[in-house]
Amino acid sequence: xxxxxxxxxxxxxxxxxAGHRLHGATQLLHAGAPALREGxxxxxxxxxxTSTVRFENTAAYTDFHHRRxxxxxxxxxGRHGLDTHRALEDAVAGLEGGHRAFLTPSGxxxxxxxxxxxxxxxxxxxxxxxxxxxxxxxxxxxxxxLGITVEYFSPSRDDLASLLRPNTRLVYLExxxxxxxxxxDLPALSxxxxxxxxxxxxxxxxxxxxxxxPLALGANISIQAATKYxxxxxxxxxxxxxxxxxxxxxxVRTAHDALGLTxxxxxxxxxxxxxRTLPVRLAQHQRNATEVAHFLQQQPQIGRVYYPALPxxxxxxxxxxxxxxxxxxVSFALPQATPAQADAFVDALTLFGVGASWGxxxxxxxxxxxERLREHPQWTHDVPVIxxxxxxxxxxxxxxxxxxxxxRIAEAxxxxxxxxxxxxxxxxxxxxxxx
Numbered sequence: 001x002x003x004x005x006x007x008x009x010x011x012x013x014x015x016x017x018a019g020h021r022l023h024g025a026t027q028l029l030h031a032g033a034p035a036l037r038e039g040x041x042x043x044x045x046x047x048x049x050t051s052t053v054r055f056e057n058t059a060a061y062t063d064f065h066h067r068r069x070x071x072x073x074x075x076x077x078g079r080h081g082l083d084t085h086r087a088l089e090d091a092v093a094g095l096e097g098g099h100r101a102f103l104t105p106s107g108x109x110x111x112x113x114x115x116x117x118x119x120x121x122x123x124x125x126x127x128x129x130x131x132x133x134x135x136x137x138x139x140x141x142x143x144x145x146l147g148i149t150v151e152y153f154s155p156s157r158d159d160l161a162s163l164l165r166p167n168t169r170l171v172y173l174e175x176x177x178x179x180x181x182x183x184x185d186l187p188a189l190s191x192x193x194x195x196x197x198x199x200x201x202x203x204x205x206x207x208x209x210x211x212x213x214p215l216a217l218g219a220n221i222s223i224q225a226a227t228k229y230x231x232x233x234x235x236x237x238x239x240x241x242x243x244x245x246x247x248x249x250x251x252v253r254t255a256h257d258a259l260g261l262t263x264x265x266x267x268x269x270x271x272x273x274x275x276r277t278l279p280v281r282l283a284q285h286q287r288n289a290t291e292v293a294h295f296l297q298q299q300p301q302i303g304r305v306y307y308p309a310l311p312x313x314x315x316x317x318x319x320x321x322x323x324x325x326x327x328x329x330v331s332f333a334l335p336q337a338t339p340a341q342a343d344a345f346v347d348a349l350t351l352f353g354v355g356a357s358w359g360x361x362x363x364x365x366x367x368x369x370x371e372r373l374r375e376h377p378q379w380t381h382d383v384p385v386i387x388x389x390x391x392x393x394x395x396x397x398x399x400x401x402x403x404x405x406x407x408r409i410a411e412a413x414x415x416x417x418x419x420x421x422x423x424x425x426x427x428x429x430x431x432x433x434x435x
Contacts, residue, residue: 031087032089032090045084047084050078071250071253081265085268087272091272091275092209107132107205111135114170119143121146125151128184129177131172131203156182170200171199172203173202175202177376180306184318190219199220204222210229221241221242221244225359227359228358229281229285230359287395288390303333328359332385334385346367351401354366363388365386367384
């Protein structure tokens with residue numbers, strides 16, 4: 001009932017290539033591929049939909065349930081998934097270099113799964129302050145009620161070792177962070193936590209699992225919203241949790257089953273479809289975003305551009321050390337614009353849609369919510385920030401669209417009750433940089 005696992009697929013492919021180890025893009029194309037039967041078979045894993053699994057007899061029914069209870073990946077009910085789900089799990093586990101993957105209905109449900117699987121009443125967790133904002137909602141509405149303490153910290157300002165308590169069970173990281181894309185020293189932070197026996201989880205949605213490998217850098221768990229780059233087409237909601245060991249897999253599996261988390265076979269198929277083109281799509285996102293980021297740096301109305309691949313970005317050295325590329329997310333400050341002018345800029349864009357998600361082929365723009373920016377302790381200013389997701393359109397068209405929208409800022413009315421924000425020096429480029 002299950003597709004060949006990623007390790008078997010890779011071993012078979014390597015054997016066919018006389019010991020040559022396949023590169024990542026090739027492995028991703030072939031991971032979870034269906035086996036040939038009677039000399040032929042489909043290229044893609046078929047969509048296997050079911051709610052009910054039939055068994056040959058009662059002995060087989062009992063055997064399957066015992067095997068599942070022991071942690072084996074067998075399907076005793078439709079909620080546990082069949083061939084399409086297994087193929088996706090294997091492919092993403094291979095992509096992240098993990099032991100096992102778990103599928104959930106959204107990125108937020110994947111985050112909640114990790115928190116609930118690893119934390120109990122009385123436990124303490126440390127979460128990086130620039131984390132994906134809805135995690136704080138899980139904390140405020142659920143974890144606090146369960147007696148779980150979550151403390152937010154800044155890796156650039158706080159000493160992680162001094163924050164660890166005897167009851168700390170989880171360090172939760174995200175690199176780069178949401179909105180402002182601070183790059184963390186994941187190997188160093190993970191080493192501190194693991195020395196004290198604390199599990200490390202990392203949100204890896206920004207890289208799609210392709211440009212960044214948290215498990216190889218010391219994390220125990222990698223979390224993704226497959227809604228974003230894995231999907232690549234803005235047509236599914238999905239989360240994925242990848243763990244590095246059988247022990248963690250057992251904990252996550254228990255919570256995953258108890259919470260009734262599952263996804264439809266069609267969504268599993270769509271995610272597999274997106275995975276096959278992930279390397280080429282992300283390469284183009286990076287090329288386009290880099291061109292857009294350089295264009296933005298040359299505009300006098302724009303202050304700091306937040307993109308780790310830029311040589312003058314504060315996190316560039318760590319990004320260059322730990323990442324193999326950058327995605328399509330770019331943010332920038334408008335130091336002399338009012339909120340109304342920032343809204344006018346976004347509304348004037350014609351190729352950038354206004355939307356909160358990202359990771360698809362299309363470009364998007366959004367004014368960052370001030371309360372989200374204030375969750376970053378280094379952000380002490382009151383100026384608008386625009387977040388772009390740079391899609392797969394021709395970058396020349398995207399920069400032309402941005403240029404015409406910037407020209408509209410001056411036309412937007414300035415509220416009489418609020419003057420234009422002062423130009424903070426650290427948000428402006430040096431005059432030499434403009435040249």
